[in-house]
Amino acid sequence: MTIRFALAKGRVAKKAIALLIELGYVFDDYSEKSRKLIFQDTTGAIAFFLVKSPDVATYVEKGAADIGIVGKDVLLEHPAKVYEMLNLNIGKCRMCVAGYPDRPLPYGKKLVVGTKYPVIAKNFFQTKKQLVDIIKLNGSVELAPIIGLSDCIVDIVESGSTLKENGLAVLEEICQISSRLIVNQVSLKTKRTSIDPIIKAFETQLTTDV
Amino acid sequence: MLFNNNIEGFETIQAQNSYAFAKIVADLTHLYDLYGYQQTFIPTFEAYDLYVHEDSIPCDDLFKLINHQGKVLTLKPDVTLPITRMAAINHPNPDEIIKFSYKANIYRNFSAPDSIKKEINQIGIEYFGNDSPECDGEIIALSILSLLKAGVSDIHIDLGHVGFINYLLEELDFSDQQRLTLFEFIENKNIGDIISYLKMLKIDPKYQEIIAKLPVLYGKPTDVISEMKAICINKKMEGVVQKITEIYKHLQTMGFDQYINFDLGFTNQMNYYSDTIFKAYINNWGEPVISGGRYNKLSEKFGIPRPACGFAIDLMKIINYMDQNSILPQRESLKNIIIYEADKKTAAYEMGQSFRKEGKIAELFIANEDVIKQIDLLKSNPLYQKIEVYYLKNDKIYYLDKQQFKEVESR
Numbered sequence: 001m002t003i004r005f006a007l008a009k010g011r012v013a014k015k016a017i018a019l020l021i022e023l024g025y026v027f028d029d030y031s032e033k034s035r036k037l038i039f040q041d042t043t044g045a046i047a048f049f050l051v052k053s054p055d056v057a058t059y060v061e062k063g064a065a066d067i068g069i070v071g072k073d074v075l076l077e078h079p080a081k082v083y084e085m086l087n088l089n090i091g092k093c094r095m096c097v098a099g100y101p102d103r104p105l106p107y108g109k110k111l112v113v114g115t116k117y118p119v120i121a122k123n124f125f126q127t128k129k130q131l132v133d134i135i136k137l138n139g140s141v142e143l144a145p146i147i148g149l150s151d152c153i154v155d156i157v158e159s160g161s162t163l164k165e166n167g168l169a170v171l172e173e174i175c176q177i178s179s180r181l182i183v184n185q186v187s188l189k190t191k192r193t194s195i196d197p198i199i200k201a202f203e204t205q206l207t208t209d210v
Numbered sequence: 211m212l213f214n215n216n217i218e219g220f221e222t223i224q225a226q227n228s229y230a231f232a233k234i235v236a237d238l239t240h241l242y243d244l245y246g247y248q249q250t251f252i253p254t255f256e257a258y259d260l261y262v263h264e265d266s267i268p269c270d271d272l273f274k275l276i277n278h279q280g281k282v283l284t285l286k287p288d289v290t291l292p293i294t295r296m297a298a299i300n301h302p303n304p305d306e307i308i309k310f311s312y313k314a315n316i317y318r319n320f321s322a323p324d325s326i327k328k329e330i331n332q333i334g335i336e337y338f339g340n341d342s343p344e345c346d347g348e349i350i351a352l353s354i355l356s357l358l359k360a361g362v363s364d365i366h367i368d369l370g371h372v373g374f375i376n377y378l379l380e381e382l383d384f385s386d387q388q389r390l391t392l393f394e395f396i397e398n399k400n401i402g403d404i405i406s407y408l409k410m411l412k413i414d415p416k417y418q419e420i421i422a423k424l425p426v427l428y429g430k431p432t433d434v435i436s437e438m439k440a441i442c443i444n445k446k447m448e449g450v451v452q453k454i455t456e457i458y459k460h461l462q463t464m465g466f467d468q469y470i471n472f473d474l475g476f477t478n479q480m481n482y483y484s485d486t487i488f489k490a491y492i493n494n495w496g497e498p499v500i501s502g503g504r505y506n507k508l509s510e511k512f513g514i515p516r517p518a519c520g521f522a523i524d525l526m527k528i529i530n531y532m533d534q535n536s537i538l539p540q541r542e543s544l545k546n547i548i549i550y551e552a553d554k555k556t557a558a559y560e561m562g563q564s565f566r567k568e569g570k571i572a573e574l575f576i577a578n579e580d581v582i583k584q585i586d587l588l589k590s591n592p593l594y595q596k597i598e599v600y601y602l603k604n605d606k607i608y609y610l611d612k613q614q615f616k617e618v619e620s621r
Contacts, residue, residue, distance in 0.1 A: 063494030081496045087402040186366055186491045188399075189428060189471050 003046045003187075003194050006065035008053035008074075012091045012179050016069050020046065023201050045194065054078055057182065066187035066195060072177045073156060077119045083188055086181035086202055095120060095174040098163050099145050099152030114144030115154040124154070124174050142166045219320070219328030225593065227529055230538040231331075234360045234525065235313055238333055241359050242311035245352060247335050250310045252292050258282035260291055266480045271318045285317035288480065289332060289522060290505065297338050298512035305516075308338040327526065334502070336520035338509070343453060346486050346504060347460035349519045353490050353500045354469050360528055361537055366491045368428075368473040371454050372483050372503075374438065375424060375474070377446040382417060392421070396475050399425040427474035431458045434472040457486065482508040488521070492531055499527045543596050546572045547588065549581055550602035558602050577601070585610065 005020075007013040014032070021027065025041040027048075038049040051059060056070040057080035068082075071091055075084065095117070105111055110131045115121045118136045125132045135150055142162055144150040156177060157163065157170060181202055188195060223231055239249055258274060261267055261284060273285040286292055289312055297308050313333045320326045335352060337345055350367065357365050375396065379389060388411065395404045401422055408418045420441050427434055435455055442448045454472070461467050478487050478501065487503030502521025509516045532538045546565050550558035558574055565572035578584045581601060588594045599610035608615040 061496040063496055066494070083399040084403075085399050085401070087400075183399075184494055185496045186494045189368070189473070190366060190494070192429060 001191055001194065002040070002044055003067065003191060003198065004065045005046060005048035006056045006059040006068035007048055007050050008056050008070055009050045010053075012069055012071075012088075013050060015090055017048070019202065019205055020048070023198075046198075057082060060182050060184050063184050063186060066184050066191060067198065068182045069179055070182060071179055072175075073117065073120070075180060075182070076175075077117050080182075081185060082182040083185055084180050085183050085188075085199055088179040088181055088202065091177075091179040093156050093158040093177050094170075095154070095177055096157045096170045097124075097152055097154055097172040097174065098142075098157065098168050098170050100167070101169045101171060103151075105151065111152065112150040113152055113154055114141055114150035116141055117154055120174065121154040142168060219326060221327070221329075221526075223526075223529075226538055226541065227533060229541045230529055230532065231525065233539050234528070235333060237359050238356050238523075239311060239313065241355060242335050242352070245309075245348070247309040247311035247337075250293065250296070250312050252286065252289060252296070252312055252314045254285060254315075255283040256286045256292050258284045260284075260295065261287065264291070264482070266482065267318070271320060273317050273319045286314070287316055287318050289314050289316060289334065290336065290480070290482065290508070290520065293336050294338075294505075294508050294518065295512050297336075297516075297518075298509055298514040301338075302514060304339070304509075304514050306339055309335070310338075311335045331525040332522045333525055334520060334522035336518060338518045339516050340519070341506065341517035343456035344460055345519055346457045347464060349502060349521060350457070350461060350470075350488055351464050351466050353488070353502060353521050353523070354466050356523060357490060357492065357499070357528070361532060361539060362492050362528060364493045365469050366471065367469050367488055368471055368476065368491070368498075369431075369454070369457070369486065369488045370473050370476050371450050371486050372477055373450045373485055374427075374447060375477065377444060377450065378420065378424075380446075381443060382413060384411075393477050396421075396424050397477060399475060401425055425475040428472060431467070431470055431472045434474065438474065454486065478503065484508075486519070492528070493535075495527075495531065497527065499524050499531070543593070544571070545594060545597045546570055547585075547594075547597050547599045548572060548574045548602065549577050549584065549599065550574065551577050551604075554602040561600065561602070561607075577603070582613075 007016055017030070025046055027039045027041050029036060030039045038047055040047040049065070053070055054074050054077070056065075056068040057074060057078060059065040060068040060082045061080040069088065073095060110133055111125070112133045112135065113121050113125070114135045114137050116137055116139070118134050121132070121134050135144070137144060141153045141155045144153055145168065146166060152171060154174065160170060163169060181199065183195065183199070243249070258272065259282070261272060262269060267287050272287055275283050277283055293310055293312065297310070301308050311334070316330045316332055318328055318330065320328060335349070337349060350369065354365055354367065375393070379392070384392065391407065392404065395407060404422050404425070405418060408421060420443065423437070423441055427437055435451060438451045442451060458467065458470065461470055476487070476489070482505040483503040484506045485504035488501070489498035490500035491498050500521050500523045502519075504517070504519040506517040509518060529538070548558050548561055562572040562574050575584070585599055589597070601608040601610065601615055607618050607620065609618045
């Protein structure tokens with residue numbers, strides 16, 4: 001029974017693939033430049049494929065993949081029925097509210113928030129009991145407060161340099177984000193003998209890294 | 211002209227799916243009947259008050275409307291509550307054995323995403339007045355039998371018990387919010403976050419260790435039972451181990467143990483479940499198609515204390531799965547098509563009746579100017595792939611054989 005592994009394209013996928021190779025799996029048709037979408041190891045025990053990050057959780061939830069690696073931000077924005085087995089502590093960043101620190105919100109006014117993460121933003125401001133209008137954007141979120149589309153933004157902050165260059169600052173941290181190893185709820189039980197060693201390997205890799 | 215009158219979340223079931231749907235409903239109703247479950251029909255509406263005090267379903271998820279007396283009604287979001295209420299009203303003797311089967315639609319006004327189904331076709335059973343492990347066993351066995359009967363074989367049951375977590379957490383002083391957060395972590399098998407959360411709450415490391423073991427209490431029943439025994443810290447938890455062991459033994463006797471896995475690390479949104487809970491999965495699909503369990507405290511709310519156990523099947527999930535895997539029951543779909551000239555109406559209708567008397571399908575159409583074209587149009591419809599065509603004209607019957615009409619004596 002092949003274990004199917006869904007990975008989000010990018011840095012974290014490279015790390016995961018390197019780890020799989022380290023574990024002794026051989027992917028003879030894999031290279032970083034390859035345009036193939038699915039790679040099978042020579043023994044047929046494992047196959048991985050690269051998809052867009054929000055789709056990783058969907059593939060795993062529906063059982064099209066048994067295991068996946070995906071950022072916590074994606075799991076918060078698009079909740080999926082999957083097991084979130086390991087915090088891999090890679091791809092670390094923070095989900096933050098950012099804006100102009102010197103512009104307090106006028107009393108009684110609704111806050112306008114520009115974000116790629118409307119669900120996370122809504123939940124955060126709801127728990128703060130802050131009235132908000134959320135504008136869903138798909139990129140260059142930092143632009144929104146600069147040209148007056150919104151009062152602030154909710155976005156992922158890694159180093160904070162993009163914010164700084166545009167005169168913005170972190171106003172509040174919502175939560176820490178890192179990559180998670182997720183597993184299909186049925187596969188974990190039915191393919192336990194093949195999945196357990198992979199989880200173990202990722203787990204020990206973590207503890208040796210830190 | 212009206213454009214886009216679709217209401218998101220509702221669907222029409224037709225063609226092969228509707229045949230499969232009706233067949234599965236009939237087969238399962240018959241199965242439950244053989245086990246002594248009485249078929250019942252449940253009203254579409256329920257009093258809103260019934261649900262507003264239950265925190266299991268958020269009020270926003272209910273479809274509400276107001277009747278002429280100003281009373282707030284809701285489209286029933288669940289069957290267990292109304293059926294328990296019905297049982298309490300009609301059967302006041304708490305020791306009476308009552309076995310119900312039902313087929314009903316439930317409604318949830320989910321806000322997002324739009325594609326999610328808001329009308330859910332359920333079929334299921336509820337067994338009142340029996341608290342024995344044999345009763346739990348029968349319910350679980352029937353959930354497996356239902357799927358087998360419907361034609362699905364790749365079945366996987368997760369069996370758990372809400373008591374095990376609850377009796378453990380009772381020892382500690384958690385707020386409701388903390389419990390919910392913890393439950394969520396346990397359910398997602400997110401051990402890393404459980405430990406950091408418990409550390410943050412400054413929970414005794416001895417308990418931290420035990421709680422962190424809950425998510426891994428899954429797998430082969432015999433293994434899990436011994437792991438459970440090792441972490442019991444009170445009599446109630448030991449009671450759970452004993453009960454679940456008895457249920458598993460009963461399932462072994464009935465020959466269903468191959469489908470059973472234990473998982474003590476999940477709960478259910480419907481918080482009326484008090485003891486065993488289970489979910490059935492097919493293939494590798496992450497969403498369960500059946501969920502059920504024991505709810506011994508619910509009937510008390512309607513004045514009659516009585517134990518109960520049951521399950522509900524989400525029918526469309528099964529049908530969609532079978533459809534995708536091309537294992538839907540197929541209807542014998544040979545159709546006899548009778549095309550007739552206007553003056554042959556009586557003969558055509560008689561011919562139609564003679565087919566139907568033999569239990570065969572007959573459909574009649576009056577002839578167009580171009581009969582060949584008429585038949586081609588009919589054949590372009592997937593439902594008319596298997597047809598035999600008769601053409602009645604001038605006191606003669608023609609039979610269409612390989613694009614050619616041939617005169618025949620009779621059909």
